[in-house]
Amino acid sequence: MPKNISVIDAPTTRTTPPRSLWLLGPALVAGVAYLDPGNVASNMTAGAQYGYLLVWVVIAGNVMxxxxxxLSAKLGVVTGQSLPEVLGSRLRNRWARRSYWLQAELVAMATDLAEIIGGAVALNLLFNVPLLLGGFITGAVSMILLTVQNRRGARPFEFVIIALMAIITIGFVAGVFVAPPDPAGVIGGLVPRFEGTGSVLLAASILGATIMPHAIYAHSALTRDRFGANPHQTPADATTEAARTETSRIRRLLTATRWDVTIAMIIAGSVNLGILLLAAANLAGVEGTDSLEGAHAALTAGLGPVVATFFAVGLLASGLASTSVGAYAGAEIMHGLLHVRIPLLARRLVTLIPALVILGLNVDPTLALVLSQVVLSFGIPFALIPLVALTAQKRTLGAWANRGFTTAAGIVASALLIALNAALLWLVLTGA
Structure with a gap:
């Protein structure tokens, strides 16, 4: 595999790119990671405990x-490779590559843990299903969704996940329209500030649950699967006309990708903000809202069973969609770094085990969610730093390498996220 990958190395896979609307989708699938049960727990708790104080954190996290x-999507479009594949070809030392894979795999499993538990809790709230059985059901449904991806390809899988995202949006935002937030409070929440150590911890939790390593790995793979270039094409294969056609194709794909990411982030950001505002307007000061079960009970008491049911349905869709995307990311991590591809469904069974064991041991679901976020914090630097570095390199992206301003923004965002996740780890581990 050649070390240098540039736009002229890619073949002309489409002489006439499809309509821009048809190019949308990968970011919406990756964006499900921003609506997983960990996000729900963090934003609900922040609103219930601190009102509108951390509105600015949700918005800042969404911008980052x-x-x-x-950047992740651009890497997949231009190189025709996912981030794990690029790293797998760059990490020549076998033990370095395996070590990187191990931490990425642990992060993917921690993500899966939160999502399976979220689905199990939702089934328990809706149908009084025991948590362990709910975990099995969530895992089984996610396997069905992955079968769609295996047999029908990327596009049908995207349609299913986008449909679940629509359910998530309705489920979590419906309560905001029933009991609207205070406009003055929302505006006040746009001013960056904290109130004590607890608010810092929650801010770090919100950002930790928002920027997830597996979403970065998955997005580069999703864009590659949909319309990435072929990295195995040699420069000798590209004529001047082919190079011009490919340049035009990538330019259009990147324009569509920016729209795709924008739409996905607007949806994800609106839902996360809606969860916080729902809690701030209706659950402020209510005891027990630091758990999903407690938040559901408080919504039932304060806004009625209909809004609470919408919330539980949204939580269930969140668990099902996000765990499917997480399993997809985990398979890509293994393939890209270890050059081993095992059946996606078989891998799904293996990653279910930790979540089912925790549910079987009757560990507090909320505690398990918090601990999973701590594990995710460890993985943030390993995904962000290589992503920003690779997309800034001309030998990786050629003419499509980041401009100086983009690289600087990526470094600032990465440094801030790593610092806040480090703060989250310190606060959790020290009990501050």
Whole structure:
């Protein structure tokens, strides 16, 4: 595999790119990671405990997420490879590659843990299903969704995940229209500030649950699968006309990708903000809202069973969609770094085990969600730093390498996220 990958190395896979609307989709699938049960728990708790104080954190996290997801998508479009594949070819030392894979795999499993538990809790709230059985059901449904991806390809899988995203949006935002937030409070929440250590911890939790390593790995793979270039094409294969056609194709794909990421982040950001505003307007000061079960009970008491049911349905869709995308990311991590591809469904069974064991041991679901976010914090630097570095290199992206301003913004966002995740780890581990 050649070390240098540039736009002229790619073949002309389409002489006439499809309509721009048809190019949308990968970011919406990756964006499901921003609506997983960990996000729900963090935003609900922030609103219930601190009202509108952390509105600015949700918005800032969404802006940073836009840049990070776009860089990931661009890597897949231009190189025709996912981030794990690029790293797998660059990490020549076998043990370095395996070590990187191990941390990425642990992060993917921690993500899966939160999502399976979220689905199990939702089934328990809706149908009083025992948590362990709910975990099995969530895992089984996710396997069905992955079968769609295996047999029908990327596009049908995207349609299913986007449909689940629509359910998530309705489920979590419906309550905001029933009991609207205070406009003055929302505006006040746009001013960056904290109130004590607890608010810092929650801010770090919100950002930790927002920027997830597996979403970065998955997005580059999703764009590659949909319309990435072929990295195995040699420069000798490209004529001047072919190079011009490919340049035009990539330019159009990147324009569509920016729209795709923008739409996905607007949806994800609106839903996360809606969850926080729902809690701030209706659950402020209510006891027990630091858990998903407690938040559901408080919504039932304060806004009625209909809004609470919408919330539980949204949580269930969140668990099902996000765990499917997480399993997809985990398979890509293994393939890209270890050059081993095992059946996606078989891998799904293996990653279910930790979540089912925790549910079987009757570990507090909320505690498990918090601990999963701590594990995710460890993985943030390993995904962000290589992503920003690779997309800034001309030998990787050729003419499509980041401009100086983009690279600087990526470095600032990465440094801030790493610092806040480090703060989250310190606060959780020290009990501050």
């Amino acid at each position: 997420a836009w840049l990070i997801q776009y």
